[in-house]
Amino acid sequence: MADRNRRQTSLRARTTALATAVVGVALALGGVLLVVTLDRSLTSRGDELAQARAVDLAALAADESLPSVLTNVDGDSVAQVVDSSGHVVAASPNIQGKGPISTFRPARGAPVLRTLTDIPDDSETEDYRVWVLTAQTRSGPATVYVGTSLEAVGEASWALRRSLVVGLPVMLALLAFCTWLVIGRALRPVEDIRAEVATISDKALHRRVPVPRIDDEVGRLAATMNQMLDRLESASQRQREFVADASHELQSPLAAFRTELEVALTYPGSADWPAVASHLLCDSEQMERLVRDLLFLALERDSRPSREISPLDLDDIVLQEAARSRSTAAVSLDTSNVSGAPVRG
Known part of the structure; x- marks a missing residue:
């Protein structure tokens, strides 16, 4: 049954299916790579921006020029400065009036990256990738927290995945249709040749x-x-x-x-x-x-090709011809000295 089905499948259909499958695999791999690249790009960009803001806020805290409301962060970010006694000195609008988002206190030096979960964001909670930096102020060390929301990255990634899920099948269907038409047009002369030969x-x-x-x-x-x-x-x-x-x-x-x-x-x-x-x-x-x-x-x-070579007795042929010719020959035919002469031919 499988051989019969394979014979009944046309070259046009097999080529179209193969081309669609190959391109489909390539598009699927490209889509996965695109989603992964987008996730990493957005995360890296958010980390760089949050780190730069953390350094800026640390400098403002050291100069005692830090405002109580940190407005230089977007809606998908969070910022907070906590003094050494655990009181919030400054915060972004989305966590204004909230307590410290973390008790982590890094040593003085380069900023440290942490993932914090269930951080208050207005009436909700979100997860953030937060840069934590210790700033030295006149009243003592202060801890600066600046982070970007992981939900924003997830939403952008989900929007891309949804577009790919909808768009890739449409692209594959269009590709299969165009391939079917192109191969049909390319094979039409072959079908014309076959039809003409069938009538000759x-x-x-x-x-x-x-x-x-x-x-x-x-x-x-x-x-x-x-x-x-x-x-x-x-x-x-x-x-x-x-x-x-x-x-x-x-x-x-x-x-x-x-x-x-x-x-x-x-x-x-x-x-x-x-x-x-x-x-x-x-x-x-x-x-x-x-x-x-x-x-x-x-x-x-x-x-x-010539027929298979088999043994042949020449003496039999000579004797048969001599017997046939004796009735009409004008001379006497003597075959007494004819002996066996087998050959292959």
Whole structure:
């Protein structure tokens, strides 16, 4: 059943399915790579921006010029400055009036990146990637927290994935349709050649398949097919000529054979029957030689592989020919010295 289904599937359908599958896999891998790249790009960009803001807020805290409301952060970010006693000195509007978002206090030095969960954001809670930095102020060390929301990155990534889920099947369907049309157009000359060859019989070898104007693989196939039809037509013509020549060559001895028999039968009393038999035997030998020559010519014209070589006894052939020729030969045939001579042929 599987072989039958495979045979019934057209080249057009198989090529379309293969092209669609290959492009589909490539688009799927590209979509995954695009989503991963977007996630990393947004996360990296948010980290760089949050780190820069954390450094700026630390500098403002050291200069005692830090405002109580930090407005230089967007709605997807959070910022907070906590003094050494745990009191919130400054905060972004979305966590204004809230307590410290973390109790983590890094050592003085470079900012430290932490992921904080369930951070208040207006009436909700969110997860943030937060840079934590210790700033030295006049009243003591203060901890600066600046982070970006992971939900914003997830929303952007989800929007891209949703677009890919909807767009990729549409693109694949359009690709399959275009591939089906293009391959159908490319294979149309092949179908025309097949249809024309299917209608050519031994009585219509003069017909030829259409040759496309473009010199491509299909055009060369059509030209080769026409050359083959030329050879077939020439072979058929030679065969008809051979049959006509053979008929003409056989007609003369057969006509003489018939004429001599009709004359002898018309005048049976005056007919020399031994002479008639001798003449008829000579005519039959002439026809036999002619048929043998025609058979030789036919085998010479046959381009098929020769038959399997088998052992052959030449002495049998010589003895048979000698026995057949004794009745008409004018000399005596001596076969006493004929011995076995097996050959392969």
